Amino acid sequence: LGTPARHGAPVSLTVDGVAVTVPEGTSVMRASYLAGISVPKLCASDNMEAFGSCRLCVVEIEGRRGTPASCTTPVAEGMIVRTQSEKVRRIRRGVMELYISDHPLDCLTCAANGDCELQDAAGQVGLRDVRYTPGANHFDPKGIGARSQSEAKLQAGPGNAQYIPKDDSNPYFSYDPSKCIVCSRCVRACEEVQGTFALTIEGRGFDSRVKAGAGADDFLTSDCVSCGACVQACPTATLQEKSVAELGTPTRSVITTCAYCGVGCSFKAE
Ligand code: FES
Known part of the structure; x- marks a missing residue:
């Protein structure tokens, strides 16, 4: 949804006919959420700046050309947003079809089965077949x-x-590039949440992939401090906690505070 705007002047708009008033600077995606409407997303998250890379959250806005990403578009007074028109539904299915065409179809044996945002989003946009x-x-x-x-x-x-091949060098998590959708959430979590800058994206198109550190061979030899922010941000099984991969999805969890440094990050321990 992007980070929330808290102090702007109130702005009123309608989303799929539902009236909503939000602070100036709020994204259309967050306004939709506050109106009770869920827009499909992959690269947006609650605790990081909007990035606009996955193009799954496109919407139509009356009087504007094209289909902007709702996560990076700020609200405006009187805006009329449509999140479920046939046009945006068709675009989302097309985008999702391309993601799935470049993703291993091993959901039933994947450690993230049932807890995968890509899987959920494919269902949400109604993808049935992949033509590519x-x-x-x-x-x-x-x-x-x-x-x-x-x-x-x-x-x-x-x-x-x-x-x-997977990068299994880190003792706490593994990195499987074949499952990566290059949404950059891990890279941004490393920068924005942890402030470490250990990850980057290299290459373009089909050759683009997440890389641990410039000049590093793998995660273990990079600047990664094993904080787990990237693992928590990953929407697929690309970055996978080893305990989850080996022991299955946990049945209970607690929120605790990391004692590694003085920042005081909260995280979920399972
Ligand atoms: Fe908006 Fe990805 S969620 S572009």
């Missing part, structure tokens, strides 16, 4: 001597996926 051949995110360029993931896909041919 699998993307290149699963392919390991080094495995077959290719220069990039897209070249590896061409060389491997259909039905011959070679998964990019």
Whole structure:
């Protein structure tokens, strides 16, 4: 939803016919939420600045051209927002179809099954079929001597996926690039929540992926302090706590305060 605006002047708008008044500077996505309307999202979260990368939260605004992302669009007085028009539903299904075409279809055996925002969002937008051949995110360029993931896909041919290996170097969590949707939530959590700047995105298109630190070989040799902010921010099973992967989803949790440094971050212990 993006971080909430608290002190702006009141702004009134309607979302799907529901009148709502929010502080100036509030995002259309948050205003929709306050009006009781849930807009599908993947890259937005409650405790980080809106980023606008996943394009799943598009809406129509009367009098404006195009379909802006609701998470990065601020409200305006008298705005009339439509979050469920046929046009935006079709766009969202198309976006989700592309995400799923580049994602392993192993939900039933995945550690995040039932607790995966990608899975939830696919259901929310009503995705039924994927018309595209699998993307290149699963392919390991080094495995077959290719220069990039897209070249590896061409060389491997259909039905011959070679998964990019997991980074299991960190003792507390693993990183599986084949499940990454490059939403940048982990990178932003590392910067905005922890202030560590240990993660970055490298490459473009099918070749883009999260990388732990410039010049580092893996998470263990990077500047990562194992705070877990990235794991908590990840909407899929890309960054997975090892206890969850090995022992399954916990049945109870407690909120506690990290004793690692003086910041005093709260986190959920399970
Ligand atoms: Fe708005 Fe991703 S949630 S672009």
